[in-house]
Amino acid sequence: MDIKQLETWYLSNHRKLSFRMTKNPYHIWVSEVMLQQTQVETVLPYFERFIKIYPTVEALARANEETLHKDVEGLGYYRRFRHMLKAAQIIVDSSGKRFPDSYEGLLALPGVGKYTAGAIMSIAYNKPYSALDGNVIRVLSRLLANDSDMREEKHRKSLDQYNQKMIESSTPEIYTQAMMELGATVCRPKNPKCEVCPLQRECIAFQTKTVHLYPNLSPLNQKKHEHYVTLIIHQNHQIMLRKRTESLLNDMYEYPQYEAESIEYVLSMLDDQGVQLSLIGEGKIIQHVFTHKVWQMQVVHVKLTGNPMNDWISVDSDEVKQLPMAIAHRKIQV
Ligand code: SF4
Known part of the structure; x- marks a missing residue:
């Protein structure tokens, strides 16, 4: 050279x-x-x-x-x-x-x-x-x-x-x-x-x-698609967030989300754990592409009528902007 x-x-x-x-x-x-x-x-x-x-x-x-x-x-x-x-x-x-x-x-x-x-x-x-x-x-x-x-x-x-x-x-x-x-x-x-x-x-x-x-790069495995029901949980003018403990986006805040096909499944699963939510309305499906997977998030607004899950924290909607949150969830307009 x-x-x-x-x-x-x-x-x-x-x-x-x-x-x-x-x-x-x-x-x-x-x-x-x-x-x-x-x-x-x-x-x-x-x-x-x-x-x-x-x-x-x-x-x-x-x-x-x-x-x-x-x-x-x-x-x-x-x-x-x-x-x-x-x-x-x-x-x-x-x-x-x-x-x-x-x-x-x-x-x-x-x-x-x-x-x-x-x-x-x-x-x-x-x-x-x-x-x-x-x-x-x-x-x-x-x-x-x-x-x-x-x-x-x-x-x-x-x-x-x-x-x-x-x-x-x-x-x-x-x-x-x-x-x-x-x-x-x-x-x-x-x-x-x-x-x-x-x-x-x-x-x-x-x-x-x-x-x-060139360069010769063999195809990567197909990205895995994961479907989530992502909950915007309202309670007395506040919103529930969760701090992630998973290795992906560890320690970032998120709207609580569950890998599931339907909101009905999530509501009944949480009900079994003593958490009562009532449905307010469904929002858009938001997609976020990572290098190795794709999240499809069905956004659903719900109201908390009883006690929250242990790992949920309640914050003012203004405060949501101050906390570190992954772009995948920042895309969600509350
Ligand atoms: S392929 Fe790349 S290194 Fe070769 S001439 Fe073109 S720009 Fe230069």
């Missing part, structure tokens, strides 16, 4: 993103965590606000978990921020209290994998550690016309080794960002802009007109 060409292209063409204009390892870590499964445009305002609220790892370590969830509400995949908080507390409790500056030290933190550790080591510390994400996999698969199934770990590992070799002959802080930027803005999944690509001359897929064949 013509690394010089790639680096020169990056230096004069990259987007001026706030999280790419810093060498602060903590800020780079925050941005990389936010960018997991989330678009750059979505991340930007969250990143800027987050760094104002939690400018240092010490400030993050002092955060209240519920407030932190509220601060990142809308980004999804909240487990990453719980890990982040735990990692910040580990850093601050450690004897040096310094942000780790070794690959092994980073990998030892909760939620930090090889990609994130490689990104921090190369961007913040200019050390040659590969950071292979979906963008880089796409660029390298096309460049090398590598048709191996990139869903398989062993094939990603061999691309990672290639990427490691490349970064060892480069300026690591520029190489990593250049590969990420090239994948995001030029070697895009659809309609790649090969005409302006600095790697065009050596890209085998471009030269053989087979760009559309």
